[in-house]
Amino acid sequence: MTTPTCRACGTDLKHTLVDLGLSALANSYVPMDRADQNDPRYPLHARVCGNCFLVQVDDVVPPSDIFSHYAYFSSYSSSWVEHARKYCEAAAERLDLGKDSFVVEVASNDGYLLQHFVAKSIPVLGVEPAANIAKEAEKKGVKSLVAFFGKETAEKVVAEHGHANLTAANNVLAHVPDINDFVSGFATVLADDGVSTFEFPHLLNLLEKTQFDTIYHEHFSYLSLYAVEKCFEQNGLKVFDVEELPTHGGSLRVWAQKTIGTRPETDRLAALRAKEADAGIATLACYEGFDAKCRKIRDDLLAFLKSAKTEGKTVAGYGAAAKGNTLLNYCDIGTNLIDFVVDANPHKQNTLLPGSHIPVHAPDHLKVAKPNYVLILPWNLSTEIMKDMAHVKDWGGQFMVAIPKVEVIG
Secondary structure, eight states: OOOOBOTTTOOBOOEEEEEEEEEOOTTOOEEGGGTTSOOOOEEEEEEEOTTTOOEEEOOOSOHHHHHSSOOOOGGGOHHHHHHHHHHHHHHHHHTTOOTTOOEEEESOTTSTTHHHHHTTTOOEEEEOSOHHHHHHHHHTTOOEEOSOOSHHHHHHHHHHHOOEEEEEEESOGGGOSOHHHHHHHHHHHEEEEEEEEEEEEBHHHHHHTTOGGGOOTTOOEEBOHHHHHHHHHTTTEEEEEEEEEOGGGSEEEEEEEETTOOOOOOHHHHHHHHHHHHHTTTSGGGGTTHHHHHHHHHHHHHHHHHHHHHTTOOEEEEOOOHHHHHHHHHHTOOTTTOOOEEOSOTTTTTEEOTTTOOBEEOTTHHHHHOOSEEEESSGGGHHHHHHHTGGGGGGTOEEEEOSSSOEEOO
């Protein structure tokens, strides 16, 4: 068998972070009429590069199979839309953006972010590979280009619209198999004094909080500041600032400029470099023992669900989230242990979760079924979900999570 190589630096990948076995595509929701068919399953094996320390999964599925028609709509999370609004306010002020500026967002989804720049009369363009979602963005006044982003697409944007003063890329850097082509696209599309921001879950949190459920096929890479800076350096960008954010279980927002840029590095950047160094992020020892931690969570969750079943109690899930599908597939959990899942996204309702084939209903179904436990699968939204679903307590129902450990939380 050929040894896989690092997608950033080309080094042979000899070190495993965790092997999650065979798993269905986390966002490929199954129509009800295909309930009797088995879903395709692919290896889900995360490896660590011993040179640049980029954590990555093997390329087993073409991006076009995952992203060309997509079920994730950002606007269904009110907290995420508010997060985007605050970013737009801060970026517009920091960079003095106005009617003569140009903002490009890559993976612009349904216009959840760029709509806030549109409201300020700042010209925008969204680049979004999923045509069904780009159509929703257009309804918000967000001009959208249906395409995968890379150097070629960046050159097209420049030819048709000019260079960008700001580019935003939220939770997409991890989604690209050719990370070098992707990053070089930003160096191409940026004006010489332009700024690119990237948000992504911080690998350090994944490691420290055992967030293995954020590993799935469409997340090709798992990113530390160290690995990102290495990748940027070879593709025409350099980081000058970084923020630590609470989103997605702990994320980074890096602010980058072209290599010729003159913005000075901030104290925050120096502090985070030191934080990662203290954790040993550029040593293989930092990644050892993760697989065993994942197996413990799996064993604890199965023990809890089987005990609840024996006691005659029922369990439902909240949130048909990709991370939930990784968890359920890794643990081999189906309708034998979880009766159903509810989700506010109508595009996911009346489908089956990939792999587990657990049915997805609208949130009101909780009131009908009155489960004893509600397992919150998108644990990063637990506070928002428990507030919205407070009526679960009316019949004595309790909320629970599995990450970073199995526990009842309310």
